[in-house]
Amino acid sequence: MRLSRTLAPTLKETPAEAQIVSHRLMLRAGLVRQTAAGIYAWLPLGFRVLKNIEQIVREEQDAIGAQEMLMPTIQAAELWRQSGRYDAYGPEMLRIKDRHDREMLYGPTNEEMITDLFRQSVKSYRELPQMLYHIQWKFRDEVRPRFGVMRGREFLMKDAYSFDLDYAGAVISYRRMMLAYMRTFQRMGVKAIPMEAESGPIGGNLSHEFIILAPTGESQVWYDAAFERMDVSPAAVSHHSPADLERFFTEMTTHYAATDEKHDPALWEKVQEKREGRGIEVGHIFYFGTKYSSPLGLTVAGSDGTPVAPHMGSYGVGVSRLVGALIEAFHDDAGIKWPDAVAPFRAAILNLKVGDAACDRISEEIYAKFAGDALYDDREERAGVKFADADLMGHPWQIVVGPRGAASGRVELKRRATGERQEVDLDAALAQIG
Numbered sequence: 001m002r003l004s005r006t007l008a009p010t011l012k013e014t015p016a017e018a019q020i021v022s023h024r025l026m027l028r029a030g031l032v033r034q035t036a037a038g039i040y041a042w043l044p045l046g047f048r049v050l051k052n053i054e055q056i057v058r059e060e061q062d063a064i065g066a067q068e069m070l071m072p073t074i075q076a077a078e079l080w081r082q083s084g085r086y087d088a089y090g091p092e093m094l095r096i097k098d099r100h101d102r103e104m105l106y107g108p109t110n111e112e113m114i115t116d117l118f119r120q121s122v123k124s125y126r127e128l129p130q131m132l133y134h135i136q137w138k139f140r141d142e143v144r145p146r147f148g149v150m151r152g153r154e155f156l157m158k159d160a161y162s163f164d165l166d167y168a169g170a171v172i173s174y175r176r177m178m179l180a181y182m183r184t185f186q187r188m189g190v191k192a193i194p195m196e197a198e199s200g201p202i203g204g205n206l207s208h209e210f211i212i213l214a215p216t217g218e219s220q221v222w223y224d225a226a227f228e229r230m231d232v233s234p235a236a237v238s239h240h241s242p243a244d245l246e247r248f249f250t251e252m253t254t255h256y257a258a259t260d261e262k263h264d265p266a267l268w269e270k271v272q273e274k275r276e277g278r279g280i281e282v283g284h285i286f287y288f289g290t291k292y293s294s295p296l297g298l299t300v301a302g303s304d305g306t307p308v309a310p311h312m313g314s315y316g317v318g319v320s321r322l323v324g325a326l327i328e329a330f331h332d333d334a335g336i337k338w339p340d341a342v343a344p345f346r347a348a349i350l351n352l353k354v355g356d357a358a359c360d361r362i363s364e365e366i367y368a369k370f371a372g373d374a375l376y377d378d379r380e381e382r383a384g385v386k387f388a389d390a391d392l393m394g395h396p397w398q399i400v401v402g403p404r405g406a407a408s409g410r411v412e413l414k415r416r417a418t419g420e421r422q423e424v425d426l427d428a429a430l431a432q433i434g
């Protein structure tokens with residue numbers, strides 16, 4: 001994209017309403033704008049990051065055999081009455097009436113709907129197990145929407161649902177999903193700690209929150225350094241092998257990990273390699289048995305013909321929250337330092353002298369080579385403004401084209417993450433960026 005014709009309204013001043021660094025930087029870098037309390041419009045750069053995160057989440061869900069679908073945002077109240085959650089959910093649920101006075105709601109989550117869809121079409125144990133997911137906007141009328149997209153009212157979530165014939169099957173689905181989560185966050189360049197969470201009425205240890213480490217995170221976390229070394233690659237753990245999954249799960253759940261409420265100083269004492277940090281919850285997975293299949297009448301015929309209520313689990317990732325969480329993990333005083341995997345553009349091309357024949361020619365040549373994956377700063381602005389905006393927006397690479405170098409085919413290459421700069425030939429620069 002050419003920056004001169006891109007809606008990327010950067011701000012020099014720190015917006016007064018933003019309390020945390022990711023919110024400030026998202027506004028300053030022109031990624032989002034608030035349109036109502038806790039509701040945001042995603043401007044082109046922010047939208048590209050959101051899509052990149054979504055794509056990583058999607059690929060890792062697909063890799064473990066989850067099927068992508070799309071359920072609507074608006075739901076009928078009726079199903080929620082059947083599960084008993086229509087009243088239980090409280091004021092966080094946005095309730096709507098249509099023109100015929102029918103009660104509807106903007107979905108805060110989709111357990112009821114997926115259970116109903118499954119009920120209509122799946123009849124036999126032979127069709128299980130299955131996992132389904134969608135990436136869809138949710139609405140929760142949070143009491144205090146804050147921290148920008150980290151706690152919004154409308155937010156993008158990946159929610160997956162598993163259906164198994166029995167508890168043993170559900171445990172395997174749960175472990176598979178945990179593996180997919182570890183891979184997902186690792187690809188985004190962050191360390192995720194699976195933290196045992198309240199598991200509700202069903203009990204067991206099948207509920208985990210995933211906390212990613214970021215110095216400005218809202219909760220304190222204590223964990224064993226073993227998490228930092230865990231190899232979750234397909235070569236190390238196959239999602240097809242129950243034995244692999246069990247070994248992986250044991251490894252994940254026997255090491256110490258706690259947040260403020262769960263911290264146990266006596267147990268912590270025994271941890272060999274203690275690590276402390278701050279963290280942000282970006283995902284939550286849990287097994288809930290037949291909590292929805294029973295009241296909604298979902299049964300399948302078991303192998304002897306008797307009806308069986310499938311055991312279910314649900315698995316959420318805060319896709320839009322991750323945009324903020326990753327900025328919390330990767331930034332400095334000058335702005336965002338996007339990890340390569342999610343950056344809006346791989347590189348920014350800074351033409352320091354628009355109108356200079358050599359600068360224009362080289363900049364255009366580089367821009368063409370990136371086939372859309374570069375942001376070309378072709379504005380008639382001072383060099384200082386271009387440097388500041390590129391640092392603020394956080395592209396992993398900056399290619400600086402100035403009149404002196406351009407005449408001899410040289411550019412300055414800057415790596416945003418390290419600040420390292422080199423003056424190199426154009427071809428060498430492109431080869432390094434890869």
Ligand code: ATP
Nearest residue numbers: 149150151152155157281282283284316317318321
């Ligand atoms: P929280 O404790 O932060 O309110 P939750 O327990 O309500 O989260 P879940 O229902 O498990 O969250 O939703 C799954 C994921 O969706 C969370 O891990 C989080 O990343 C994200 N999420 C939940 N609420 C919001 C929100 N208001 N804004 C942005 N993301 C959210």
Ligand code: MG
Nearest residue numbers: 092140142151
């Ligand atoms: Mg909540």
